[in-house]
Amino acid sequence: MPQYQPYSQIIQLLPVSRMNRYIHDGDNPDITEERKKATFDVDGFTEWYHGGEKRLQARREVEKYIEDHKELQDTHPTPFMSREELIDNSVRKVAGMAKYHEMIDMTNIEKTTYFIQMVHVRDGQAFSLHYLMFLPVLQSQASSEQLSKWMPPAISGTIIGTYAQTEMGHGTNISKLETTATYDPKTQEFVLNTPTVSGAKWWPGSLGKFCNHAIVVANLWTNGRCEGPHPFIVQLRDMDTHKTLPNLKSGDIGPKLGLNGSDNGYLLFDQFRIPRENMLMRHSKVLPDGTYVKPPHSKLAYSGMVFVRSMMVRDIANHLANAVTIATRYSCVRRQGELVPGAGEVKILDYQTQQYRIFPFMAKVIAFRIAGEELQEISKQLKKGEASQLPDIHALSSGLKALVTFEVQRGIEQCRLACGGHGYSHASGIPELLAFSCGSCTYEGDNLVLLLQVAKYLMKVAASESPSTNGICGYLHKKSQSNVSTLSSHKTYSDHQIVQDFEHATRRVVLQAFNKLKTESAMYKSHEAWNRCSVELTKAAKWHIRLYIVRILLLEVSQAPEDIRPVLRTLAKLYIFDLQVSNKGNFMDNRYMTPQQIDELKNGVWEALATIRTDAVSIVDAFAIHEIELKSVLGRRDGNVYPALMEWTKHSHLNKKDVPDAFDKYLKPIMEKIRAKM
Numbered sequence: 001m002p003q004y005q006p007y008s009q010i011i012q013l014l015p016v017s018r019m020n021r022y023i024h025d026g027d028n029p030d031i032t033e034e035r036k037k038a039t040f041d042v043d044g045f046t047e048w049y050h051g052g053e054k055r056l057q058a059r060r061e062v063e064k065y066i067e068d069h070k071e072l073q074d075t076h077p078t079p080f081m082s083r084e085e086l087i088d089n090s091v092r093k094v095a096g097m098a099k100y101h102e103m104i105d106m107t108n109i110e111k112t113t114y115f116i117q118m119v120h121v122r123d124g125q126a127f128s129l130h131y132l133m134f135l136p137v138l139q140s141q142a143s144s145e146q147l148s149k150w151m152p153p154a155i156s157g158t159i160i161g162t163y164a165q166t167e168m169g170h171g172t173n174i175s176k177l178e179t180t181a182t183y184d185p186k187t188q189e190f191v192l193n194t195p196t197v198s199g200a201k202w203w204p205g206s207l208g209k210f211c212n213h214a215i216v217v218a219n220l221w222t223n224g225r226c227e228g229p230h231p232f233i234v235q236l237r238d239m240d241t242h243k244t245l246p247n248l249k250s251g252d253i254g255p256k257l258g259l260n261g262s263d264n265g266y267l268l269f270d271q272f273r274i275p276r277e278n279m280l281m282r283h284s285k286v287l288p289d290g291t292y293v294k295p296p297h298s299k300l301a302y303s304g305m306v307f308v309r310s311m312m313v314r315d316i317a318n319h320l321a322n323a324v325t326i327a328t329r330y331s332c333v334r335r336q337g338e339l340v341p342g343a344g345e346v347k348i349l350d351y352q353t354q355q356y357r358i359f360p361f362m363a364k365v366i367a368f369r370i371a372g373e374e375l376q377e378i379s380k381q382l383k384k385g386e387a388s389q390l391p392d393i394h395a396l397s398s399g400l401k402a403l404v405t406f407e408v409q410r411g412i413e414q415c416r417l418a419c420g421g422h423g424y425s426h427a428s429g430i431p432e433l434l435a436f437s438c439g440s441c442t443y444e445g446d447n448l449v450l451l452l453q454v455a456k457y458l459m460k461v462a463a464s465e466s467p468s469t470n471g472i473c474g475y476l477h478k479k480s481q482s483n484v485s486t487l488s489s490h491k492t493y494s495d496h497q498i499v500q501d502f503e504h505a506t507r508r509v510v511l512q513a514f515n516k517l518k519t520e521s522a523m524y525k526s527h528e529a530w531n532r533c534s535v536e537l538t539k540a541a542k543w544h545i546r547l548y549i550v551r552i553l554l555l556e557v558s559q560a561p562e563d564i565r566p567v568l569r570t571l572a573k574l575y576i577f578d579l580q581v582s583n584k585g586n587f588m589d590n591r592y593m594t595p596q597q598i599d600e601l602k603n604g605v606w607e608a609l610a611t612i613r614t615d616a617v618s619i620v621d622a623f624a625i626h627e628i629e630l631k632s633v634l635g636r637r638d639g640n641v642y643p644a645l646m647e648w649t650k651h652s653h654l655n656k657k658d659v660p661d662a663f664d665k666y667l668k669p670i671m672e673k674i675r676a677k678m
């Protein structure tokens with residue numbers, strides 16, 4: 001395990017005036033040199049990044065608590081554990097968490113989730129779905145009577161829940177879920193049934209062995225009519241023996257690319273009965289006589305999903321922050337090759353190509369985090385029952401989830417490449433981050449499917465006969481102020497000009513997709529026309545989300561504290577210019593931008609890379625990722641990577657013996673035979 005110096009000790013040892021207080025005696029001089037160059041106050045950045053002093057303080061309390069409670073930490077690095085050991089380790093920590101339940105505070109979801117995240121990091125665990133899905137869905141879908149019944153045991157941890165929607169045969173198209181919940185008015189019960197093997201619930205986290213309840217999504221039948229998929233709370237295991245209840249079959253689905261500390265599972269129902277009151281009835285209801293009552297607003301049931309996605313966007317941006325921290329710190333202690341022949345080997349971060357590999361993703365950490373924070377604020381408004389903006393926001397949350405998880409996965413892979421061979425080793429911590437981010441592109445909605453949903457909404461807005469020029473989609477019905485971009489120099493390119501140029505480019509992409517769809521619809525049936533336009537539609541959706549991110553990023557940076565604004569502005573410009581240069585066709589379309597203007601933006605990218613180079617280590621220090629969370633030999637704060645890599649090998653079971661058993665069992669007899677014949 002990387003040895004870490006508790007943050008609380010580091011700050012006590014250093015004079016307050018230093019810009020970067022992560023410097024410590026015994027650190028690799030190459031990383032200390034970087035920290036001494038900081039041009040901004042790292043603590044100020046950290047406070048801004050984590051949403052202010054109070055929220056940062058709450059994080060520090062969690063970190064200190066976990067530093068002080070060894071039983072909440074891994075006994076040895078998880079990549080050396082077998083699947084059974086991983087699960088044992090994760091359940092041991094879950095039990096540890098239950099003992100320290102004062103840290104589980106449902107009135108402070110952020111602190112609680114950070115506590116859980118610090119204990120379990122990226123292994124997946126028996127309670128992850130409980131906190132990520134079960135509780136939020138219960139909160140948003142249960143009536144007040146249901147909340148009083150289910151919330152206390154769910155919070156105290158006697159109920160361990162999961163969210164079971166996906167089936168073996170269907171994940172995306174939930175209208176075709178095969179699990180049925182048929183209402184029986186005689187007994188006032190629902191009968192849950194799985195008619196075929198493809199209707200087995202498949203994938204839900206901790207469904208296999210550990211959860212005892214689930215929110216199950218099933219097609220509701222009442223009075224002979226199917227009312228579509230609805231959520232039901234279902235007890236799955238005996239509360240004393242933990243045995244699976246009669247008429248249910250469940251188990252683990254086996255090892256996966258990542259998250260192997262979690263028992264993602266399967267579940268089949270055989271005419272399994274639950275009381276009527278177990279249908280979650282905040283929005284729609286089934287009355288005792290079987291009458292179905294529709295939700296007042298058909299989309300209200302989606303408000304919980306918006307909240308979950310807002311959490312996801314912020315969390316997944318944090319995974320990118322981990323990878324960028326690892327790649328940046330490592331790139332300052334790794335020396336390879338010379339820039340000036342004979343002048344000695346340089347830090348690999350001095351290569352512009354290395355900077356271009358890492359820094360745009362450093363900028364994305366900021367952009368995505370801001371977008372996630374903003375979405376979380378919006379979702380709080382929705383929870384108060386404001387449904388008028390729900391379609392706009394639902395589309396935004398779907399699109400942000402898709403775009404951010406795609407980009408984070410791409411970014412983590414770039415960080416892996418930036419670490420060369422060592423990036424491929426679990427010692428880097430990057431394979432675990434990568435595996436986690438791959439999963440996030442699929443769960444909570446396949447990314448492409450989500451983008452198509454966003455596009456569907458955009459097409460509706462584009463076709464609107466009473467358009468508004470306000471709100472998230474307002475730009476679609478605005479007129480461009482000019483047919484050409486007014487950019488003259490990247491140095492004077494104002495926020496207003498940037499937003500105008502992005503609005504112009506986005507409007508064109510969306511309206512081009514809209515016009516293509518109209519043309520195709522004149523020739524083909526609507527679903528076929530849609531399919532023929534779907535690649536362009538997903539591109540339109542991505543631009544819609546990028547425009548949102550650019551707007552909110554510029555706004556937040558302009559309001560950031562003065563002393564950190566310059567470094568944030570450089571990062572924001574890098575994000576924006578890189579997007580424009582990488583997608584120059586969209587900006588040059590119809591001669592809106594000239595090749596000279598694109599060259600000017602390229603210059604802006606190169607200049608930003610050079611500026612960020614000076615502060616790179618201090619910026620990632622300011623993300624303030626604790627070493628327990630980072631889990632990386634390459635990204636360790638002190639930069640003493642090489643001795644730690646050698647230390648890491650001591651955990652390998654193969655190194656317990658000089659001659660492995662497999663040699664004696666298989667190779668030795670063959671070699672002896674060959675030798676005897678010689």
Ligand SMILES: Cc1cc2nc3c(=O)[nH]c(=O)nc-3n(C[C@H](O)[C@H](O)[C@H](O)COP(=O)(O)OP(=O)(O)OC[C@H]3O[C@@H](n4cnc5c(N)ncnc54)[C@H](O)[C@@H]3O)c2cc1C
Pocket residue numbers: 129162163164165166169170171172173202203204205259264439442443444445446447448449452
């Ligand atoms: C790590 C992990 C954890 C999970 N945890 C849970 C959980 O806790 N609870 C739960 O219920 N589920 C869970 N899932 C399941 C997950 O939500 C689904 O896998 C996901 O929604 C995708 O659905 P699918 O598997 O049916 O993919 P499919 O829909 O079969 O997708 C396969 C391909 O088809 C494409 N495709 C599908 N439909 C369309 C369309 N209409 N138009 C264009 N292209 C289309 C997709 O883009 C994709 O490329 C988890 C999955 C993973 C990987």
